[in-house]
Amino acid sequence: MAGVFKVFNRSFSSSASTMAQIKQVTVIGSGLMGAGIAQVAASTGHNVVLVDQNQDILDKSMGNLRKSLQRVAKKKYADDAAGGENFVKDVLGKIQTETDSAKSVLKADLVIEAIVENLDVKRKLFKQLDQAAPQHTIFASNTSSLPISDIATSTKRLDRFGGLHYFNPVPMMKLVEVIRIPDTSDDTFKSLVEFGKANGKVTVECKDTPGFIVNRLLVPYMMESVRLVERGDASPRDIDTAMKLGAGYPMGPFELADYVGLDTVKFIIDGWCEKYPDNPLFQPSAMVNKLVSEGKLGMKTGEGFYSHKK
Ligand SMILES: C[C@H](O)CC(=O)SCCNC(=O)CCNC(=O)[C@H](O)C(C)(C)COP(=O)(O)OP(=O)(O)OC[C@H]1O[C@@H](n2cnc3c(N)ncnc32)[C@H](O)[C@@H]1OP(=O)(O)O
């Protein structure tokens, strides 16, 4: 057993460290995850540039971000409304928006990518960023399921590349998975761990393997739940009730799939099935495919396994 744990017990020499302190963060993609990451980074004192494809998307994201911040403030400053308002104002003041991704990284210590789960699109983005960003800038992807190495090889900074995997909703979920590829330097890895901690999160380390820790367990569980329904064994509602009351999960698998986004779930399972076609845990589902083809992506479109229309 000792050998199994060996890789995770590396010791780092702090005296030789050139570990960068991360102050300026660029978050690319202002969707569900990017907006949450920007919110948490700014709430913990970092200056953030939030990037998306156009200003309309960014304006909508900033609106969602403000609402989320107000929810946090309501709790944090329960008896101090003015303090809560100042908190929201201060955090928003630390976030700039930008539509030009090359320009957005000019001063960045760290770039966190949270765009669509598509390898070619991510590689194209990082190749462009690699030419624009300063030498010291660390790159990280928030990918749910793609190999970090496959994304990193689009750049010439493999030693300054890693994975930072946050969870949805970012302001509430306490975990960040930190992924290193064989070329990630100790200093880069340490900086990523420190950044996760500076965000107020608990960090865990995992090798660059499909789904890292959480999704490697969670996604097959969600797909197996769908297969229960496809076989006619139980309804989504009953499965959700069973897993909440019988296993203590905060959401059942169908509520969670709608929350994560069925498009994201489909991207993940299709990608793994293509790469590992013989793994029975990585098989796609006709039911998920149909919902996605109908544009029923879960909470973000108002309908998925459930209707979320108000
Ligand atoms: C696929 C990817 O790669 C990986 C993933 O991300 S997998 C998904 C991981 N996430 C999960 O498993 C989430 C499971 N669900 C949960 O933990 C909980 O249901 C939850 C934290 C989302 C919501 O909590 P819950 O008690 O069920 O609901 P709710 O009453 O709406 O929220 C409780 C409090 O959480 C806070 N909250 C929830 N969402 C928030 C957000 N987006 N921003 C700020 N605060 C939020 C609020 O303070 C809220 O209190 P409020 O109602 O007074 O505003």
Ligand SMILES: NC(=O)c1ccc[n+]([C@@H]2O[C@H](COP(=O)([O-])OP(=O)(O)OC[C@H]3O[C@@H](n4cnc5c(N)ncnc54)[C@H](O)[C@@H]3O)[C@@H](O)[C@H]2O)c1
């Ligand atoms: N949804 C989740 O629960 C979850 C959790 C952890 C990780 N992730 C991962 O995070 C990433 C983002 O997921 P999401 O759920 O936030 O997606 P999303 O669809 O909500 O947001 C993606 C955003 O990226 C923008 N975008 C796309 N291409 C871009 C480009 N070239 N430049 C700038 N912006 C671009 C889109 O306009 C969109 O606003 C994915 O890799 C996903 O797998 C998702």
